[in-house]
Amino acid sequence: MAEIVSLAQAVADAVHDGDTVAMEGFTHLIPFAAGHEVIRQRRRDLTLIRMTPDVIYDQLIGAGCARKLVFSWGGNPGVGSLHRFRDAIEHGWPRPLEIEEHSHAGMANRYVAGASGLPFAVLRGYAGTGLAEVTDTIKPITCPFTGETLMAVQALNPDVAIIHAQQADRHGNVQLWGLAGVQKEAVLASRRAIVTVEEIVDELQPRPTAVVLPGWAVSYVARVPNGAHPSYTSGYTERDNEYYQAWDPIARDRETFSGWLADHIYGETAVHR
Amino acid sequence: MSDGYTSDEMMTVAAARALTDGTSCFVGIGLPSAASNLARATHAPNLVLIYESGTIGAKPDRLPLSIGDGILAETADAVITVPEIFNYWLQPGRIDVGFLGAAQIDKFGNINTTIVGGDYAHPKVRLPGAGGAPEIAASSKEVIVIVRQTRRAFVERVEFITSVGFGDGPGTREKLGLRGKGPRQIITDLGILTPDPRTCEFTMTALFEGVSRDTVRERTGWDIQFAAAPEIIAPPTSHELTALRTFKASEKASE
Incomplete structure (x- = not known):
């Protein structure tokens, strides 16, 4: 049965240095808050797996968490390049990044x-x-x-899958809907799974086309409202398109990126959840 | 381009015209999405738009900002998972037209979106990579590519084949077991290229009004051939331009 814990505890318990980690969410339900917590806990030597590395992995790669990236499309959707991803591959900063590339x-x-x-x-x-x-x-x-x-x-069999969903109940049963990407497969392929959710409800109301993950297939559930931001959660939040655009100049330069990390992830003003 | 429309607008209109009403179209974001939505708003209201994020029959009333834009799922006939899109819909050959962009394309219509310069392990420029394109290029019944024509983008041979067009030329697709027919047209901001049926080499078979052969040669990295009498493509109608600009305005408004 899934344990309902804080995000900080879920990451501390489930994500270890050297692990293979898949954070999924195909343009929708991207687990940004969990990614930020992994950076904050300064995990190292991770093999990061994700179809579309996106801004979330640009942040993890730039912060030095990743040894290797397994992916199929590494861009900032609708904006352009992922500059931290490119800097790591083209110049080895902040450390060389091995890649395993697919479609x-x-x-x-x-x-x-x-x-x-x-x-x-x-x-x-x-x-x-x-x-x-x-x-x-x-x-x-x-x-x-x-x-x-x-x-x-x-086959991919990550040590841990991390996803964001709309709801869980008090037993840790999870329900997500809308664009469901590849999250069910990622969770069931992994040894452990963390699911952040918008809310914890007394009872899940069945929805057509929803993906339901029984609590016994999930390790940890953490309540993190707006946990997909700047991505979105259908029925709860809107995609923050300005964030994706604002990311481009931040990530373009090592110094501005390091300043962003200090302010938004490690700093006292950072949003801890 | 003069007369009140840009070469980009002409390119998008030409690409929209290439789509037939009632067919199914696997759409990438950016130029392909703009063109296929324009087609749906003008001559092809029953065009079935399929996005790799898992939407079949999306009917957005503004341009989606990404393939995961919520408006695609809200207006779709069906919302399915990513494995299903590729395995059940694309792979068996259910998609009529795959609609792709490109960073670099060669005279055989092969596409590179992986690296430019250096080698694979040490690229000078690392591009985003494949996404859904390799299998869209392989398994769609046919492919249309939309890309601005520049010497940097239009090269003799691509440095890395991310998605296969006609490979090395005639017979390559058959030898590789690719079941779709391959690229039918490359639509640019100068005109339209189609493959020579004998050599599979892309030749300029249509030009936009006012585009000279010299301009085409200047902006192509191989010794490009022209049809004996290239068709001159009619400029956008006011209906097409209004529809396109309405879409663009709604895109800006929602940013």
């Missing part, structure tokens, strides 16, 4: 394989691309029934 279809299937207890997934993909040459978790495979050549991608 969205490949990443989604890797989570499905991980959640299914299989060593790999099969897809029609990557044929003829440079990715098949540079990424060693992509290998051709022959179909035993048709003889056709397809592509295998290795």
Whole structure:
């Protein structure tokens, strides 16, 4: 049964130096507050997994939390480059960043394989691309029934998945809705899972198309209202588009970024949750 | 471009015209999204817009700011997960048109959105990477690419193949087992390129009004060929321009 704890305690208990960590949320329900808590607790040598690293991983990479990044699209959506991600790959700042690069279809299937207890997934993909040459978790495979050549991608089984959702009940059963991305697969592929939620309710009211994660499939639930900001939570908060735009000049420069970290993550005025 | 519209507007209008009513279109954000929403607002009201965030049949009344914009899910016929979008809808060949942008594209329509300069481990410029594009390029029945034509973007051969067009030329797609037909058009701010049916090399088969062959040559990194008599594309109608500008205004207002 999931323990209902503070975010600080969930991160302290579930995320360790050297862990493989997947924070998912495909443009919606991105677990920003949890990412900030990981930075605040100064975790190091993490292998960070995420389809769209986005601003949240730009912050973790710039803060020096990551040794390796596993991803499929590293941009600031609708704005441009992720400057901390680029600085780490292009110049090794604040430390060199190893990468393992896939396509969205490949990443989604890797989570499905991980959640299914299989060593790999099969897809029609990557044929003829440079990715098949540079990424060693992509290998051709022959179909035993048709003889056709397809592509295998290795399963993802992170140490810990972190996601944000609308609601949990007092037993830690979680319900999320709207664009559901790949969160169910990420949680079920991982050894441990932290879910931050907008609210804890006495009883979950079933909703059409909602994803429900039973409390016994989740390790920790923490109540963090607006925990996806600047991303959004359908039914609760709006996407803060200005934040994404304002991030560009902050992240462009190492000094302004370090100032942002000091003020917004480590500082006394930072929002602790 | 003069006469009250920009070359970017002409490009978006030309791309919208390339979409047929009633077909399904897998849409990337940015230029492809603007063009496909313009198509839906003008000649193709039954165009089915599919975004990789998991929306099928999105009907936004303003331009979405990202593929995860809430308006896509609120107006969609169905909202599904990311594995389903790629595995159940794209991979089996249900999508008529994949609509992609590019950072770099070559004469065989191969797209690079991964690195520019240096090598893969030590790139000079690290681009965002693949996203959904490799499988969109492989499995959509056909592909339309929309990209501004510059010498830096239009190169003889891309440095890294993120998404396959015609690979090395004729026969490559078949050899790789790619089931879609590949890129049908590259729509730029100068005109439209289509693949030569014999060589698979992209040639300039249509030009916007007032665009000279010299301008095209200056802004292309390979020895570009022209159709014997390139079609001259009609400028945007006032209906198209009004619809496009209304979308753009709503995008600004919601920022």
